[in-house]
Amino acid sequence: MYELHPYFTNDGSVGLFSPEADDIYHSTYGALAEAYEKFVLPAELEKFFENHSEIKVLDICYGIGYNTKSFLNFLIDKKIINLKKNCSKKLLCKKTNNEAIHTDNFLSLNNNETLHGDNIINIGEVHSDNINQQKNNEKENSCPDNNAAIHSNNISCKNSACEHQNKKIFIKAIDTDEKLFYLSPFFRQGNKKDKRYNKPDFNYEKISKLLTNNFSEKYKLNPEVNLIILKNILEKRPEIFKDPAFLNILKSRKYSPFFDKRIKGLFWALKYEKDIYTPFGQTIAFLHNIYYKYISIRYKKALNSLILDDFIFEPSIEDARISLKHDQYLYNFIFLDAFTPAKCPALWSLEFFKLLFEHLDSDGMILTYSNSAAVRNAMLNAGFFVGKIYNPEIDKFTGTIAVKNKSLLKYELSEYDLGLINSRAGIFYRDENLNLSNEAIIEAHKKEVSESSKISSSAFIKNYKKANSSLK
Ligand SMILES: C[S@@+](CC[C@H](N)C(=O)[O-])C[C@H]1O[C@@H](n2cnc3c(N)ncnc32)[C@H](O)[C@@H]1O
Numbered sequence: 455m456y457e458l459h460p461y462f463t464n465d466g467s468v469g470l471f472s473p474e475a476d477d478i479y480h481s482t483y484g485a486l487a488e489a490y491e492k493f494v495l496p497a498e499l500e501k502f503f504e505n506h507s508e509i510k511v512l513d514i515c516y517g518i519g520y521n522t523k524s525f526l527n528f529l530i531d532k533k534i535i536n537l538k539k540n541c542s543k544k545l546l547c548k549k550t551n552n553e554a555i556h557t558d559n560f561l562s563l564n565n566n567e568t569l570h571g572d573n574i575i576n577i578g579e580v581h582s583d584n585i586n587q588q589k590n591n592e593k594e595n596s597c598p599d600n601n602a603a604i605h606s607n608n609i610s611c612k613n614s615a616c617e618h619q620n621k622k623i624f625i626k627a628i629d630t631d632e633k634l635f636y637l638s639p640f641f642r643q644g645n646k647k648d649k650r651y652n653k654p655d656f657n658y659e660k661i662s663k664l665l666t667n668n669f670s671e672k673y674k675l676n677p678e679v680n681l682i683i684l685k686n687i688l689e690k691r692p693e694i695f696k697d698p699a700f701l702n703i704l705k706s707r708k709y710s711p712f713f714d715k716r717i718k719g720l721f722w723a724l725k726y727e728k729d730i731y732t733p734f735g736q737t738i739a740f741l742h743n744i745y746y747k748y749i750s751i752r753y754k755k756a757l758n759s760l761i762l763d764d765f766i767f768e769p770s771i772e773d774a775r776i777s778l779k780h781d782q783y784l785y786n787f788i789f790l791d792a793f794t795p796a797k798c799p800a801l802w803s804l805e806f807f808k809l810l811f812e813h814l815d816s817d818g819m820i821l822t823y824s825n826s827a828a829v830r831n832a833m834l835n836a837g838f839f840v841g842k843i844y845n846p847e848i849d850k851f852t853g854t855i856a857v858k859n860k861s862l863l864k865y866e867l868s869e870y871d872l873g874l875i876n877s878r879a880g881i882f883y884r885d886e887n888l889n890l891s892n893e894a895i896i897e898a899h900k901k902e903v904s905e906s907s908k909i910s911s912s913a914f915i916k917n918y919k920k921a922n923s924s925l926k
Pocket residue numbers: 478479480489514515516517518519520521628629630631634772773774775791792793798800801
């Protein structure tokens with residue numbers, strides 16, 4: 455059975471734990487804050503867009519999508535891209551064509567209002583007027599001209615945001631975990647009360663020590679971001695509607711504190727649209743009625759259609775090594791967010807960085823949270839110039855940047871960093887044909903380290919400290 459191990463990190467965003475990798479997906483510091491500070495802010499996107507009108511981003515290890523979401527959120531906040539709000543008051547349009555879901559007519563949710571989407575599975579609250587209610591709503595919500603509604607990119611709009619020229623955005627997001635991919639738009643930002651759910655069923659001691667009592671919400675996601683991701687996943691991976699493991703997780707009470715009830719409600723309504731003629735149609739119609747009773751009526755005025763022109767989101771659900779072997783693009787930014795090198799060396803090997811070299815634009819940048827000497831050495835050996843990510847707020851180096859154009863580096867590796875790279879700590883992982891298991895890579899690496907005549911990292915650090923203190 456597919457299981458999640460969620461908890462709320464210190465900024466209120468949901469973090470996950472992986473028992474298989476025995477590793478956390480997100481920093482306890484804040485899943486969203488980490489994405490912003492280690493990936494999005496160091497990319498200096500405003501500067502990038504001063505002389506670019508399009509961007510290609512590769513999100514390796516998409517997980518539940520914080521890096522992609524923070525990236526999109528940043529572009530929306532800075533008005534680098536503009537969401538067009540469709541001026542029509544249509545909600546979900548009834549479609550005559552049952553096969554295709556044209557989610558251009560999407561719902562924009564009012565950020566400040568709380569929806570009680572749990573009601574959609576609370577049979578006790580169903581009232582007898584649901585059927586009539588549904589009919590009324592259908593009338594209100596039905597599109598007068600189905601085609602016009604479906605192709606709403608063509609609808610002229612009075613919103614001033616529509617007058618701006620959007621930048622062209624392409625994001626390819628890779629992860630092996632299909633369920634996480636599907637679940638990614640459903641996660642919510644918690645509030646103070648949600649701390650009570652921070653009692654997960656895995657060995658939590660190490661993590662719980664790092665969790666504070668109050669959330670410090672440094673960044674906030676616009677609700678549209680999750681809607682955009684959901685819309686794109688539904689379009690690109692319609693099989694999501696039929697995936698029992700995914701649907702079970704979405705229905706489970708255990709996980710419901712971690713999901714956004716509004717997005718869940720919307721999903722079930724869309725599923726109803728799709729399933730109406732299946733044998734399950736009746737049950738789903740039932741849920742649909744409740745959806746309209748408890749969700750749509752209350753918010754129909756706030757619901758507009760979202761349009762984001764010139765945005766392509768390409769989910770790639772496979773091993774990043776395979777996905778990239780068949781990829782033909784050059785990327786401006788590559789976010790590399792695999793588990794630690796010791797757990798997931800397949801995505802930190804020399805050969806993987808050589809593959810990334812082939813996919814990075816000449817003025818592009820790879821960003822990662824890792825400060826590992828072995829990772830930096832692999833990047834150097836793959837042909838990159840390597841520097842560090844600096845977070846001025848905490849006055850710390852918090853990750854690594856690899857580029858082809860050295861002038862893009864703001865913080866170069868120090869004498870200490872280079873010394874560490876030349877010690878045994880700098881021995882990188884090897885995966886000659888990009889097809890070894892993590893276990894096989896770890897085994898071969900262990901052997902190489904144990905047979906190496908290089909100075910150990912601890913001896914290097916000791917010598918370095920001694921030499922530097924005698925200089926003072
Ligand atoms: C640290 S988590 C990434 C967190 C993610 N960036 C987020 O915002 O939620 C690492 C992810 O790497 C994925 N992964 C592990 N090995 C992979 C591989 N060979 N190819 C692609 N994805 C992989 C896992 O499924 C997991 O989702």
